[in-house]
Amino acid sequence: MKRHPQLWLLAAIILAAVLSASARPAGVNPYYLGVAVDVGINVILAVSLNLINGHTGQFSLGHAGFMAVGAYVASSITLGLAARFGGPALTPLLFAGSLLAGGLAAALAGLAVGVPSLRLRGDYLAIVTLGFGEIIRVILQTTDAVGAASGLKGIPKFTSFGWAWALAALTVYVVACLVNSTYGRGFIAVHDDEVAARSMGINTTRYKVTAFVIGAFFAGLAGGLYAHHKQFISPGGFDFNKSIEIVVMVILGGMGRTAGVIAAAIVLTLLPEVLRPVAEYRMILYALLILGLMLARPQGLFTWERRTGAKPGPQPT
Amino acid sequence: MKPPLLDIRDLQVCYGAIEALHGISLSVNEGEIVTLIGGNGAGKSTTLRTVSGLIRARAGGVRFAGEDIGQCPPHEIVRRGLCHVPEGRMVFANLTVQENLRMGAYLQRDASVVAREMEYVLGIFPRLRERSQQAAGTLSGGEQQMLAIGRALMSKPRFLMLDEPSLGIAPLLVKTIFEQIVAINRDRGITLLLVEQNANLALEVSHRGYVLESGRVTLTDAAAALRSNAEVRKAYLGG
Numbered sequence: 001m002k003r004h005p006q007l008w009l010l011a012a013i014i015l016a017a018v019l020s021a022s023a024r025p026a027g028v029n030p031y032y033l034g035v036a037v038d039v040g041i042n043v044i045l046a047v048s049l050n051l052i053n054g055h056t057g058q059f060s061l062g063h064a065g066f067m068a069v070g071a072y073v074a075s076s077i078t079l080g081l082a083a084r085f086g087g088p089a090l091t092p093l094l095f096a097g098s099l100l101a102g103g104l105a106a107a108l109a110g111l112a113v114g115v116p117s118l119r120l121r122g123d124y125l126a127i128v129t130l131g132f133g134e135i136i137r138v139i140l141q142t143t144d145a146v147g148a149a150s151g152l153k154g155i156p157k158f159t160s161f162g163w164a165w166a167l168a169a170l171t172v173y174v175v176a177c178l179v180n181s182t183y184g185r186g187f188i189a190v191h192d193d194e195v196a197a198r199s200m201g202i203n204t205t206r207y208k209v210t211a212f213v214i215g216a217f218f219a220g221l222a223g224g225l226y227a228h229h230k231q232f233i234s235p236g237g238f239d240f241n242k243s244i245e246i247v248v249m250v251i252l253g254g255m256g257r258t259a260g261v262i263a264a265a266i267v268l269t270l271l272p273e274v275l276r277p278v279a280e281y282r283m284i285l286y287a288l289l290i291l292g293l294m295l296a297r298p299q300g301l302f303t304w305e306r307r308t309g310a311k312p313g314p315q316p317t
Numbered sequence: 318m319k320p321p322l323l324d325i326r327d328l329q330v331c332y333g334a335i336e337a338l339h340g341i342s343l344s345v346n347e348g349e350i351v352t353l354i355g356g357n358g359a360g361k362s363t364t365l366r367t368v369s370g371l372i373r374a375r376a377g378g379v380r381f382a383g384e385d386i387g388q389c390p391p392h393e394i395v396r397r398g399l400c401h402v403p404e405g406r407m408v409f410a411n412l413t414v415q416e417n418l419r420m421g422a423y424l425q426r427d428a429s430v431v432a433r434e435m436e437y438v439l440g441i442f443p444r445l446r447e448r449s450q451q452a453a454g455t456l457s458g459g460e461q462q463m464l465a466i467g468r469a470l471m472s473k474p475r476f477l478m479l480d481e482p483s484l485g486i487a488p489l490l491v492k493t494i495f496e497q498i499v500a501i502n503r504d505r506g507i508t509l510l511l512v513e514q515n516a517n518l519a520l521e522v523s524h525r526g527y528v529l530e531s532g533r534v535t536l537t538d539a540a541a542a543l544r545s546n547a548e549v550r551k552a553y554l555g556g
Contacts, residue, residue, distance in 0.1 A: 182419065189409045189420050196407030196465070199369055201395030201424045201472060256411070 009173040016165035033161055037229050039269045040164030041222050044171045046249035046265035047258060048218030053247065054256035055179050056211040057191030059126040062113060063219050063246045065133030066106040068238035070220025071227040072146055074102030075155045078228065082156050095158040099167075099224040106220025107213045109136070114212030118205055133243055140235040151234025152227070159229035167225060171218045176258055178214070187211060191256065252293055254300015263301055320383060322347040322476055322508050323368065323399075328377035330360075330367050337363045339532040340377065345476070350502050350509045352519040352540065354553050355529035361512040362404055364529070365478045368510075369401035370394045381476070396424050398475035402465045404484065404512075410454030414445055417453050417464055421471030431471070438467035441497050459490030466494070470501065477501070478510045483518065491515070495522055516553040520544045528553070 045063060052060045077098035113132045117125050141149050178184045189197040190207045197204050227233045249268050253261030271289060275282045293301070321344035330338040338360045345351045353361045366372045368379055370391040379387045381399050389397075409417050418438060422431045439446040442463040448456060453464055462482055469477055482498070483491040499522050501507050513519035520526055520540040528536040528549060536549070543549050 185409075185412060185416055185420055186423070188411050192409035192411050193407040195371060195403050196409065197420075198371060198391040199395070199401040199403050200421055200468065201392045201400075202420065203390070203392045 006173075009169055012169035013166040016169065017162045019161060019165075034229070035270070035273055036161050037159060037164040037225075039266050040161070040168040041225050041229065042246075042249065042265040042269045043168040043262050044164075044218055044222040044225070045246045046253065046261045047168075047171050047175050048215045048222070049246050050250045050253070050256065050258065050261045051175050051179070051187070052211045052215040053250050054254075054261065055175075055184075055187045055191060056208060057255075058117075058208060058211065059122060060113075060129040060212070060215070061126050061240070061243050061247065062129035062131075062133035062136075063215075064238040064240070064242035065129075065136040066109055066216040066219035067223035067226065067242070068133075068136050068140060068233075068235070069109045069216075070099075070102035070106040070223030071233050071238070072102075072140060072152070072223075073105040073220070074098040074224030075152050075227040075233060076146065077101055078156055078158065079152065079154070091156075091158065095163070095228065099221055102224035103217045103220040106223065107217035109220075110212040110214075110216025111209065113216075114209040117212070118208055130240065130243070133238075133240065137235045137238055140238075147234070149235060151232060151237075153232050155227050155231045155233070157228060157231050159225045164225055164229070167221055171221070172258065172262065175214075175218075179258075188256070248290060252290065252297075252301055257300050260300045267301070319347065321345055322382060323510065324378075324380040325364070325368065326378045326380075328364070328367060328379065329375045330363055330372060331375050336375075337532055338367070338374075341529070341532070341534055343527050343534060343537070345508055345510055347475075347508055348502070348506055349525060350498070350511065350523045352511045352513055352516070352523040352526040353529055354513065354516040354519065354526060354543075354549075356552075358531065359529040360532045361529055362480055365401055365480050365510070365512055366403075368394075368478065369399065371401070371403075392424070395472055395474075398473070399478070400469040400472050400474035400476070401478045402469045402480060402482070404480035408453040408456070408461045408464050408468070410452065412453055413450050414453055414456070414464055415449045417468050418445075418471050421468035422473075424472060430473070434471050434473060438470050441500060442467055442493075457487075457490075459486040459494070462486055462490070462494060463497075466497070470507075474507060476508045476510070478512075480512045481514060482511070483513060483515045491518070498522060516549075517544070517555070520554075 045067065049060065049063045052058050078094060081094060113129060117128050120128055140146060146152060179187055186202050186207045189202055190204050194204055249264045250261055252268065253264030272282060272286055275285050278285060323345040325341060325343050327340045327342055328338050329336065329340050341360065341364060353364065355361050367374050370389055374387060378385060381397060386394050386397065409420060412420065418435055422434060425431050444460055445463055445467055448460065453461065456464060466479065466482065482494055495518060498509065502509055511519050511523065520543055523540040526538065526540050526543045527534050538546065544554065
C-alpha cells in the first residue's frame with residue numbers, strides 16, 4: 001500500500017468493475033450482492049468519519065445528516081432527469097453527476113456545521129453535530145417536495161457492486177493520501193495537541209473545517225449510493241442511530257487507524273446478517289458482541305502499534 | 318537607541334471575570350535573553366500565551382519588530398518570526414520525531430531550508446537524531462522538551478518564548494537544554510524570553526529579568542543584580 005498507492009487504487013477499481021460486470025450474468029445470489037454493496041457504503045461512511053473523529057480528533061455525531069443531504073440531493077436529481085435523459089448510455093454519467101452533486105451539497109453542509117463548531121470541543125461539539133443531524137432529518141420530514149415523512153420512492157437502481165466498491169477504494173485512497181501528506185500531518189497535529197499546533201503556526205481552524213468538509217463530502221457520496229441501492233429513502237433512515245452506528249465502526253476500528261476502521265465497517269455490516277438465524281435475539285447478540293469487542297480490544301480491532309511509520313522504539317530513559 | 322524587538326504595553330488579560338494581568342509592561346531587545354520569574358499564578362504563562370496570540374488581551378498592546386501584533390491570529394505571529402513553546406512539552410505524540418520537526422517548519426516552503434534546519438536541530442540535540450523514527454509519545458520528558466524546542470527552531474524564529482523548559486526533567490537533561498538555549502542565542506542571534514520556575518538557573522543564562530507578582534511587574538533589573546537582590550533571593554532563589 002505504501003509504494004504505489006495509485007496502482008493499488010487503480011487495481012481496486014478495475015477489480016470492482018470486473019467483479020461487478022461478471023456477477024450479474026453469473027447469477028450470484030442478489031442478497032449477497034446487496035450485502036456487498038452495503039459493505040462498500042459503510043466503508044465509505046466509516047473512513048470519512050474517521051477523518052473527522054479519528055485523525056483530526058473532533059467528535060461528530062452528525063454523519064447521518066451529511067449522508068441524508070447527499071442521498072436526497074442525488075436522488076432528486078436522478079428522479080428529475082432520468083425520465084428526460086433515460087438512455088442507457090447516459091446512465092453512468094447521470095449517476096456520477098448526481099452523486100457528485102450530492103457529495104458537494106453535503107460538503108456545503110459540512111462547512112456550515114464546521115465553522116460554528118470550531119469554538120467547541122469534545123462533548124459540546126458532539127451535541128452540536130447531533131443537533132445538526134436531527135435538524136436535517138426534521139427539515140426533510142416536513143418538506144413536501146421530497147416526500148416529507150414518507151420519503152422518496154422509485155429511485156432507479158443505479159448502484160452496483162462496482163460503483164460501491166470503486167468509490168470505497170477512492171475514499172480510502174483520498175483519505176490515506178491526505179493524512180499521510182505533509183499537509184495532512186496537520187490533522188494529526190490538531191488531534192495530538194491543539195495548543196502546540198497553533199503555536200507552531202498551524203491554522204487549526206482551517207484543518208478542522210477541512211476535515212468536516214471532506215468527511216461530509218464522502219458521507220454525501222455514500223448517501224447517494226445508498227439511495228440508489230435501496231431505491232427508497234425516508235428521513236427515518238438517517239436518524240441518530242445511523243450516526244451512532246458509524247461512530248461505533250470508527251471506535252471499534254481504532255480512531256485514526258484506516259485499516260482497522262475498514263475492517264470494523266466490514267465486520268459490523270456482516271454481523272447483523274450472519275446473526276439472522278437467531279431472529280429476535282439478533283440485536284441483543286449484536287450489542288453483546290460489540291460490548292465484548294470493546295472490552296477485549298479497546299484500542300481498536302487491529303491496533304498493535306501507534307501508527308504506521310512510527311516505531312514504538314526502545315523504552316524511554 | 319534601537320526600539321525593542323518585543324514591546325508589551327499595559328497588557329490586561331482576563332479569564333472570564335477574573336483579571337489575570339493588571340497592565341503589564343515589558344520589553345525585550347534584539348539579541349537578549351530575558352527571564353520572567355514569579356510564583357504560581359503570577360501571570361507568566363498568560364503573558365507568553367497572549368504574546369503568541371493564543372489568548373486575546375482585553376486592553377494594552379503588543380508590538381513585535383515595530384508592528385502591532387495584538388490582533389493577529391497565532392499562525393500570522395509565527396510567520397513573523399515569533400515562536401512559542403508552550404508549557405508541558407506539547408509534542409505531537411502520534412507523529413515521529415522527524416515528523417514533529419517537519420511540522421515546526423510548517424510555514425517554510427523551501428525544502429532545502431527545511432533540510433538545513435533539521436540538520437542544525439539534530440546537531441544540537443543528538444538524542445533526537447537517535448530517535449528520529451520513533452513516535453514522539455515514547456520519548457522521555459527531557460527528550461520531548463528538546464523536541465519541542467527543536468520543533469520551534471524549525472520555524473526559523475527571530476524570537477523564541479520558552480515556557481518552563483526545565484519542568485519535570487532530569488537534572489542532567491536540564492543542563493543540556495540550558496546549554497543549548499545559550500548556544501541558540503549566541504550562534505543564531507535568536508532573542509529569547511524564558512519563563513522558568515528554576516529562577517536561579519534561568520537568571521544565570523539571562524541578560525535581564527522581570528519579577529511578576531499576581532499580574533503585575535514588581536521589579537526589573539539586570540539578571541546579575543536580581544540574583545544578588547535580597548528580596549528576590551528570599552522569595553525565589555531559596556535564600
